[in-house]
Amino acid sequence: MKIAVIYHSGYGHTRVQAEAVARGASLPGVEVRLVAVEDIEAQWDFLDAAQALIFGTPTYMAGPSAAFKAFMDATSGRWADQRWKDKIGAGFTNSAGMNGDKLAVLQMLSLFAMQHGMVWVGLGLLPGNHTSQGSPEDLNRLAGFLGAMAQSNADVGPEQAPPRADRETAAHLGRRVAEAALRWSPDARAA
């Protein structure tokens, strides 16, 4: 079972989120590879062989970063022959605003996966921090559903942001994708 976490991070915050996704996806029998889009040329074979692809980008100007969009565009040959059809897909994004238009990015990532004929796995968590009993320490404190959201204060580095709740939310997504891929794979069904 192979899972690739493909991400871009301009200043390191989304890399922290990507590492948390990879940690969560690292179940027994699962090989997880973190792939920065800068290194994509050496990783296409791994992506093609993977059962699940998890996409992550910072939210820049209400969309994915230009570097991540360049990766998306570079997959058009694979789209044309639907080489990634039926792989599991999921997504995450990080930005400075609590909202910051992160949903627009998750929508774009999910549509990207749909164009490839993939099977999208959402976060699968109820919202945290949305009642008087809630706390910013809650999982899914940003109340995303389509994927994992994280928020990083704009004046601190990746050693401080995104905070633990968002890192654990990211790990939850990674674990959920790995579990879904294990259920979905024909090899797992035969076992």
Ligand SMILES: Cc1cc2nc3c(=O)[nH]c(=O)nc-3n(C[C@H](O)[C@H](O)[C@H](O)COP(=O)(O)O)c2cc1C
């Ligand atoms: C060009 C640019 C555009 C940005 N646009 C947004 C935005 O639309 N919404 C938001 O909340 N934050 C925005 N930010 C803040 C980043 O999303 C935030 O700093 C994030 O943590 C950067 O992640 P990174 O360190 O992985 O690059 C923007 C930052 C940059 C550099």
